[in-house]
Amino acid sequence: xxxxxxxxxxxxxxxxxxxxxxxxxxxxxxxxxxxxxxxxxxxxxxxxxxxxxxxxxxxxxxxxxxxxxxxxxxxxxxxxxxxxxxxxxxxxxxxxxxxxxxxxxxxxxxxxxxxxxxxxxxxxxxxxxxxxxxxxxxxxxxxxxxxxxxxxxxxxxxxxxxxxxxxxxxxxxxxxxxxxxxxxxxxxxxxxxxxxxxxxxxxxxxxxxxxxxxxxxxxxxxxxxxxxxxxxxxxxxxxxxxxxxxxxxxxxxxxxxxxxxxxxxxxxxxxxxxxxxxxxxxxxxxxxxxxxxxxxxxxxxxxxxxxxxxxxxxxxxxxxxxxxxxxxxxxxxxxxxxxxxxxxxxxxxxxxxxxxxxxxxxxxxxxxxxxxxxxxxxxxxxxxxxxxxxxxxxxxxxxxxxxxxxxxxxxxxxxxxxxxxxxxxxxxxxxxxxxxxxxxxxxxxxxxxxxxxxxxxxxxxxxxxxxxxxxxxxxxxxxxxxxxxxxxxxxxxxxx
Amino acid sequence: xxxxxxxxxxxxxxxxxxxxxxxxxxxxxxxxxxxxxxxxxxxxxxxxxxxxxxxxxxxxxxxxxxxxxxxxxxxxxxxxxxxxxxxxxxxxxxxxxxxxxxxxxxxxxxxxx
Numbered sequence: 001x002x003x004x005x006x007x008x009x010x011x012x013x014x015x016x017x018x019x020x021x022x023x024x025x026x027x028x029x030x031x032x033x034x035x036x037x038x039x040x041x042x043x044x045x046x047x048x049x050x051x052x053x054x055x056x057x058x059x060x061x062x063x064x065x066x067x068x069x070x071x072x073x074x075x076x077x078x079x080x081x082x083x084x085x086x087x088x089x090x091x092x093x094x095x096x097x098x099x100x101x102x103x104x105x106x107x108x109x110x111x112x113x114x115x116x117x118x119x120x121x122x123x124x125x126x127x128x129x130x131x132x133x134x135x136x137x138x139x140x141x142x143x144x145x146x147x148x149x150x151x152x153x154x155x156x157x158x159x160x161x162x163x164x165x166x167x168x169x170x171x172x173x174x175x176x177x178x179x180x181x182x183x184x185x186x187x188x189x190x191x192x193x194x195x196x197x198x199x200x201x202x203x204x205x206x207x208x209x210x211x212x213x214x215x216x217x218x219x220x221x222x223x224x225x226x227x228x229x230x231x232x233x234x235x236x237x238x239x240x241x242x243x244x245x246x247x248x249x250x251x252x253x254x255x256x257x258x259x260x261x262x263x264x265x266x267x268x269x270x271x272x273x274x275x276x277x278x279x280x281x282x283x284x285x286x287x288x289x290x291x292x293x294x295x296x297x298x299x300x301x302x303x304x305x306x307x308x309x310x311x312x313x314x315x316x317x318x319x320x321x322x323x324x325x326x327x328x329x330x331x332x333x334x335x336x337x338x339x340x341x342x343x344x345x346x347x348x349x350x351x352x353x354x355x356x357x358x359x360x361x362x363x364x365x366x367x368x369x370x371x372x373x374x375x376x377x378x379x380x381x382x383x384x385x386x387x388x389x390x391x392x393x394x395x396x397x398x399x400x401x402x403x404x405x406x407x408x409x410x411x412x413x414x415x416x417x418x419x420x421x422x423x424x425x426x427x428x429x430x431x432x433x434x435x436x437x438x439x440x441x442x443x444x445x446x447x448x449x450x451x452x453x454x455x456x457x458x459x460x461x462x463x464x465x466x467x468x469x470x471x472x473x474x475x476x477x478x479x480x481x482x483x484x485x486x487x488x489x490x491x492x493x494x495x496x
Numbered sequence: 497x498x499x500x501x502x503x504x505x506x507x508x509x510x511x512x513x514x515x516x517x518x519x520x521x522x523x524x525x526x527x528x529x530x531x532x533x534x535x536x537x538x539x540x541x542x543x544x545x546x547x548x549x550x551x552x553x554x555x556x557x558x559x560x561x562x563x564x565x566x567x568x569x570x571x572x573x574x575x576x577x578x579x580x581x582x583x584x585x586x587x588x589x590x591x592x593x594x595x596x597x598x599x600x601x602x603x604x605x606x607x608x609x
Contacts, residue, residue: 130568137575144582156590157602160521163583167528168516170579174535174572181565182542 004050005057005074007043008082009121011036016114026105030097033110037090040117044083051079052473056480056490058127066492067191073127073491076476077327081124081254084331087459088246088338089117091452095342096239098448099349104149104237112149116142116243123251127491129180130187132255133173136219140166143248146240147232158235165228169218176211183208190491193262193484201266209264209271213256213278220252222312223282226305230289233301238345241297245304246338250330253308257315257326261481268318276316280407282309283414290421294356296344296429299421300337303380306418307333313411314395322398324478328470329391332379335460336387339376340422342453343369347429349449352438356428360435369450370430372457377426379460381419387464501541508534521587521597528583532576536569 015036022028051057056075060066074082093113100109119139126132144166148159181187183204184195196205214225221229229249233241256275264271286305293299311333314326346369351359363370375386382388392415399408429435463470480486508530515527543565551563591597 130571134571134575137579141578141582144579144586148586151589151593153593156586156593160583160586160590160599160602163579163586164516164524164528167576167579167583168531170575171528171531171535174532175538177568178535178539178542178565181539181568182544187564 011040012114012117016111019111029110041086048079067188071127078124091456094452098445112145147236155235158232162232173215190488216252216255242338242341246334262484272316279309279312287417317398317402320482323481325394327477332387339456359429360432363430377422387460505538
């Protein structure tokens with residue numbers, strides 16, 4: 001049954017709709033959203049296995065032949081990302097039970113989460129460039145709701161900036177799609193790829209490639225366009241921040257990955273060189289930010305920027321090893337960022353402050369939290385048995401193979417800055433003299449926050465230790481990225 | 497005709513950027529309105545102005561306007577309506593809470609200890 005690939009989009013959408021009713025009944029809201037996410041996770045997992053066995057799954061709405069209808073495509077890249085998205089959403093929603101607060105829960109928090117998942121999954125699985133824009137708007141609109149929900153002063157102030165930046169980048173997206181349509185005359189991604197290959201990418205298409213980098217780079221927070229991210233992400237409460245940090249920028253990264261491996265592969269000397277330079281400066285800017293701040297939220301937020309740079313560095317190499325590394329690192333980073341945000345959320349809960357200088361001595365009172373934090377921190381930096389290692393290894397290996405010696409060495413060096421920035425949180429918050437402790441820490445709330453976080457850290461460890469099992473899926477994904485004809489053949493054939 | 501439209505779009509983008517870079521929140525929102533007008537006009541222009549009849553099937557007409565850009569614009573218009581409505585209400589609420597509409601005064605001072 002081919003329509004199966006739509007289920008990870010439709011199920012959260014359906015549950016989002018039924019959650020709109022009974023908004024005051026918190027237990028109904030909680031149970032329904034968890035059940036919805038669980039069903040979607042099962043569907044996404046079955047979809048991943050199906051894609052692995054039978055190749056990319058394609059469905060075109062309304063039985064129209066391929067370039068004329070809207071196509072949805074689930075290849076191994078999309079299905080891996082969809083599964084990761086739903087799993088993270090499950091844990092973040094669970095974590096939110098104890099921390100998001102009753103007022104928000106009664107005011108469409110869970111429908112907002114469900115619709116953001118709909119948008120993210122749709123953006124990962126679509127095969128149509130304008131449909132990608134629509135799914136971007138679905139996820140952005142829900143993110144506007146989630147960022148401002150609660151209406152504190154800081155939230156109002158930052159969401160104005162967040163919305164303004166995203167309105168601008170959406171308008172640029174529309175303009176870029178208009179340019180692309182006037183050159184190739186089609187909106188289907190596989191068809192665009194074929195048409196661009198026939199035209200052999202004249203100068204105007206390189207301009208459009210740079211415009212796409214501008215549009216998606218604004219969503220993904222690459223170097224000159226990341227200015228909005230640190231303050232906007234600091235405003236919402238921790239579960240929302242974890243959802244944004246794990247998913248939203250990664251959608252932009254995925255879109256750059258898709259367009260730069262499927263469409264614009266004929267003028268590598270310009271487009272991918274530009275991507276390479278921008279990704280290196282992105283990492284530099286992120287490292288400076290992560291080391292400069294004494295605010296735990298800001299440190300992890302700047303680590304998002306660093307990770308975006310590392311993944312795009314892998315994409316810029318355009319060889320199979322580096323692209324496989326980029327896929328490994330993308331999934332790893334989604335998991336570990338969610339886990340880190342949840343961990344520092346607990347740290348903020350027990351200390352009552354985000355300022356590192358005021359914290360201290362938590363190792364005596366919360367040893368388990370400290371150990372899990374240190375595991376997550378080592379995982380982020382890429383210490384071998386843990387999850388960040390193999391991705392970065394492959395990216396650097398791909399960088400050496402492509403002859404980018406110095407920038408690959410720079411990627412390795414940036415890991416030290418990442419490690420330093422997160423270990424600094426550990427040293428300040430867990431060692432030393434006793435710092436401030438929040439007066440009303442409730443043990444059951446602490447447990448409710450700690451259990452989902454612990455499970456997520458276990459998943460990230462399993463991802464690192466069980467690399468052998470994941471490698472075949474990643475091989476598939478990397479083959480798909482390096483050779484667009486696999487994708488276009490599957491789509492063009494699938495509609496007949 | 498496309499040349500004229502290109503200049504009109506360019507002028508709309510210029511005006512939008514000028515307004516977005518100003519200090520008052522309401523002027524910024526007017527700027528985003530102009531920006532979306534410019535983007536929608538650009539889709540129409542980039543679809544080119546060939547064809548003479550509106551894209552509705554009728555007897556004896558063979559020369560239709562390209563229907564695809566019109567569908568794209570319709571989608572983009574309702575999306576920008578939704579976002580603009582949300583943005584306006586947010587601006588209203590922010591004006592009540594923060595007691596200012598000056599973007600330069602909306603700084604994160606009370607939270608950066």
